[in-house]
Amino acid sequence: MSDQDPLPPLVWNSQRVQIQGFTTGLYQIEWLLVMLVTLYVVVMGLPEEGGWGLLLATIAYFGFSLMASRLRFFDDRQRWLLAIHTWIMIGFITWFLYSTEGVTGPLASLYLLAVVTSALTLGVLATLLEVAAIAACYLLLFQLGGTTLMTPANLALVSTNLVVFLVVGYLTAALVKAIQVSNRMLLAMASQDPLTGLFNRRAFTDLAHTIHAMAERSQRPYSVIVIDMDGLKAINDSQGHEAGDRAILDLAQRLKGCARSSDLVARHGGDEFVMLLPDTDADGARQLMKRLLASVASSELQFSIGVASYPEHGVRLEHLLVHADRAMYESKASGGHRVSLQDPVQREYG
Numbered sequence: 001m002s003d004q005d006p007l008p009p010l011v012w013n014s015q016r017v018q019i020q021g022f023t024t025g026l027y028q029i030e031w032l033l034v035m036l037v038t039l040y041v042v043v044m045g046l047p048e049e050g051g052w053g054l055l056l057a058t059i060a061y062f063g064f065s066l067m068a069s070r071l072r073f074f075d076d077r078q079r080w081l082l083a084i085h086t087w088i089m090i091g092f093i094t095w096f097l098y099s100t101e102g103v104t105g106p107l108a109s110l111y112l113l114a115v116v117t118s119a120l121t122l123g124v125l126a127t128l129l130e131v132a133a134i135a136a137c138y139l140l141l142f143q144l145g146g147t148t149l150m151t152p153a154n155l156a157l158v159s160t161n162l163v164v165f166l167v168v169g170y171l172t173a174a175l176v177k178a179i180q181v182s183n184r185m186l187l188a189m190a191s192q193d194p195l196t197g198l199f200n201r202r203a204f205t206d207l208a209h210t211i212h213a214m215a216e217r218s219q220r221p222y223s224v225i226v227i228d229m230d231g232l233k234a235i236n237d238s239q240g241h242e243a244g245d246r247a248i249l250d251l252a253q254r255l256k257g258c259a260r261s262s263d264l265v266a267r268h269g270g271d272e273f274v275m276l277l278p279d280t281d282a283d284g285a286r287q288l289m290k291r292l293l294a295s296v297a298s299s300e301l302q303f304s305i306g307v308a309s310y311p312e313h314g315v316r317l318e319h320l321l322v323h324a325d326r327a328m329y330e331s332k333a334s335g336g337h338r339v340s341l342q343d344p345v346q347r348e349y350g
């Protein structure tokens, strides 16, 4: 059995990865906003009224964004922190528009940056609420600008802008959602055995290392079990490949059925399965496997089992897998359909 995996570890929370990727985009959008505001000030000069306040607000906003990115503020990816980010952005844009030309000019489209930021990180519903908040700020600025809303031209301007915010927000958030769903599907495809739906070798190796690290830290035992079907080739040859598939599925369901929710059950390839039982010593694992063997005593299904436990039979996961594999071959050599424990004499493998 090889524990070599040339691929990088799987990333288990695809939504988390998605948000993580998009938070990088969030900082870039914020800096783009600061650059646009700075460009405006360079070209147009500071507004006479509230100019210095605007400059200070821009510097403070840039400082906040820089500090948040340097301190990896959003690495825990809490949605409410991301929401606060977008509110601050909306507040800053509103201040900028209030200090400059209001919402009647092209600068009103800066709100699109906040809409896109929200759509990338917060989902459809939160984005629709953010668009509602932007609409409120927009209408307030309109009132403060002293312009009447009740002319056909102004009504057309306001409604066009707000509809654009709404559509861009909705479409971006829907696109992000579709990406997240396809990421989850890819993760399932990369980590599952297609026939049984169990974890595949790669996912097992990945998760087993995490459980091993936890056991090492807490000095709790765990057991590794290798299960190999006996005579699958004969079933394939005599009854056809589909009967062989059914036998594999049957064993997979039995393994899943006897496992706790915290146990790992995986198909390691072909007719070989592997389990990892946290908080279970060799004796506990052997008892469980004996019950499993007894439950299929009358059926055609036969399999050989090897058990090795941490720390009794080794302190490295790779060694335990080899030990369990050897014990499984011992079971096969002794006639099959039985469980063997790693011989303690061989524990210093390596």
Ligand SMILES: Nc1nc2c(ncn2[C@@H]2O[C@H](COP(=O)(O)OP(=O)(O)OP(=O)(O)O)[C@@H](O)[C@H]2O)c(=O)[nH]1
Pocket: 195, 228, 229, 230, 231, 232, 233, 234, 236, 240, 241, 242, 243, 244, 245, 248, 269, 270, 271, 332
């Ligand atoms: N039906 C089916 N057969 C498979 C699958 N994967 C591997 N096999 C077959 O399983 C058989 C395994 O052969 P062996 O390793 O000799 O195993 P065995 O016949 O169970 O014999 P022992 O392990 O020595 O007891 C091979 O013929 C493979 O082609 C699968 O997904 N479905």
